[in-house]
Amino acid sequence: MSRISTDVAVIGGGVIGLAIALRLRADGREVVVIEPNEPGSGASYGNAGTIADYAVLPVGTPAVLRNLLPLLLDADSPLSIRTSALPTLFPWLARFAWESLPHRYRDNTRRIAELLSDAPAAWREFAAEIGASDLLSTRGCLYLYKTQKAFRVAATDIALRRSYGVAQQLLSPDEVLRLEPRLPPVEGGGLFFPGAINLIDPGETMRRLSAKVHQAGVTLIQASAQRIVRQPGGTRIIAAPFEVRARTAVISAGARSQKLAAQIGDRVRLDTERGYHLEFDMDEPPIERPVCPTERGFYFCPMHGRLRVAGLVELGGLTAPATPRLVQKLTANARGIFPNLGEPSRTWLGFRPSMPDSVPVIRPSRGGRDVILAFGHGHIGLTLAPRTARLVSALITS
Numbered sequence: 001m002s003r004i005s006t007d008v009a010v011i012g013g014g015v016i017g018l019a020i021a022l023r024l025r026a027d028g029r030e031v032v033v034i035e036p037n038e039p040g041s042g043a044s045y046g047n048a049g050t051i052a053d054y055a056v057l058p059v060g061t062p063a064v065l066r067n068l069l070p071l072l073l074d075a076d077s078p079l080s081i082r083t084s085a086l087p088t089l090f091p092w093l094a095r096f097a098w099e100s101l102p103h104r105y106r107d108n109t110r111r112i113a114e115l116l117s118d119a120p121a122a123w124r125e126f127a128a129e130i131g132a133s134d135l136l137s138t139r140g141c142l143y144l145y146k147t148q149k150a151f152r153v154a155a156t157d158i159a160l161r162r163s164y165g166v167a168q169q170l171l172s173p174d175e176v177l178r179l180e181p182r183l184p185p186v187e188g189g190g191l192f193f194p195g196a197i198n199l200i201d202p203g204e205t206m207r208r209l210s211a212k213v214h215q216a217g218v219t220l221i222q223a224s225a226q227r228i229v230r231q232p233g234g235t236r237i238i239a240a241p242f243e244v245r246a247r248t249a250v251i252s253a254g255a256r257s258q259k260l261a262a263q264i265g266d267r268v269r270l271d272t273e274r275g276y277h278l279e280f281d282m283d284e285p286p287i288e289r290p291v292c293p294t295e296r297g298f299y300f301c302p303m304h305g306r307l308r309v310a311g312l313v314e315l316g317g318l319t320a321p322a323t324p325r326l327v328q329k330l331t332a333n334a335r336g337i338f339p340n341l342g343e344p345s346r347t348w349l350g351f352r353p354s355m356p357d358s359v360p361v362i363r364p365s366r367g368g369r370d371v372i373l374a375f376g377h378g379h380i381g382l383t384l385a386p387r388t389a390r391l392v393s394a395l396i397t398s
């Protein structure tokens with residue numbers, strides 16, 4: 001075993017762990033990141049790339065709770081479940097149902113809105129710091145409503161977002177086409193979020209972030225953390241062939257954080273919402289900004305040299321392979337808007353680290369500040385990475 005000693009060991013080098021490592025290094029800490037794969041190659045690579053200041057609503061809402069069964073069973077719904085995973089998922093689902101009750105939903109929305117309040121500004125600063133400002137596009141984000149009824153149903157969500165100060169503009173069907181002329185007409189119109197930013201290449205953004213972390217003097221060790229143990233003066237992390245001794249350990253292993261947290265006594269109801277993307281290589285994507293056909297639960301994302309189609313939620317754990325039916329469904333849904341898309345150039349399955357209340361866990365371990373938990377960012381981990389890094393840094397330095 002090679003022994004390494006450091007101030008802070010960050011377990012997991014996704015966007016959350018890397019952003020934390022960079023922040024702590026800027027604060028003058030000695031930092032080691034433990035990551036078995038290419039840093040940033042998990043969920044942080046394959047997402048829709050939106051810095052979503054508008055995403056204040058949790059996944060679990062009273063409306064989702066009322067329609068949960070049809071949503072899970074309807075083949076056209078953006079939500080699905082692998083029935084073989086039902087027994088394991090049951091505790092998470094039960095908690096999700098509870099968190100979807102009106103009073104919990106309101107409270108969860110408030111907590112998410114608070115975290116998101118400065119997300120675009122924080123990302124601009126972060127992108128400048130990691131040399132990725134050229135990868136930000138500031139053309140906002142567009143929701144589409146297929147029918148007038150769908151638009152009317154969205155009124156409550158729109159009002160709630162407005163109450164949290166989210167900038168949003170209602171668009172008539174004609175205004176949607178003026179903004180994105182290559183879309184087919186939509187009867188229900190659209191909702192434009194002018195403050196949203198999108199990354200034109202999340203993978204390249206992660207490469208630059210990782211390079212910056214390395215350049216800042218953080219040690220990256222390629223290993224998987226198997227065990228965390230508390231000991232006098234800090235923690236010991238077994239990550240064969242390494243043993244890392246750190247005054248503070250940060251658990252930021254995305255969807256795989258639950259077992260590590262349990263080892264130090266924190267029982268956290270983390271699971272995964274599996275998500276997919278398809279990419280269609282092309283020089284000029286047909287849209288200028290992320291566009292979400294709301295009833296289908298995915299985004300068209302214009303990216304460098306390709307159109308990415310990202311979304312869906314599949315409850316089904318971390319080990320099962322991609323479900324071919326969902327890849328086909330996403331392809332068919334994408335072609336429902338742009339019929340000439342052809343075959344995807346590549347497909348991807350990733351694992352959102354998801355809490356039943358959609359609120360990330362960013363706090364010290366119940367057993368003490370020698371371990372900090374920073375995971376469970378669900379659908380908004382990319383958006384919240386700079387903010388999470390600041391919060392973790394404040395927890396460690398205070």
Ligand SMILES: Cc1cc2nc3c(=O)[nH]c(=O)nc-3n(C[C@H](O)[C@H](O)[C@H](O)COP(=O)(O)OP(=O)(O)OC[C@H]3O[C@@H](n4cnc5c(N)ncnc54)[C@H](O)[C@@H]3O)c2cc1C
Pocket residue numbers: 011012013014015016017034035036037038039040041042043044045046047048049050051052223224225226252253254255256257274275276277310311312350351352353375376377378379380381382383384
């Ligand atoms: C289809 C899809 C679309 C999305 N769209 C958006 C979006 O538009 N905007 C947005 O803000 N968010 C979006 N998200 C969510 C976002 O991608 C995630 O919330 C975010 O990437 C989580 O970052 P993370 O660092 O926690 O996890 P990850 O990126 O998954 O990183 C976790 C890392 O921990 C490592 N690890 C695991 N176990 C161990 C261990 N034992 N020891 C050491 N390391 C370990 C893994 O190898 C991995 O690299 C989307 C997600 C998906 C799937």
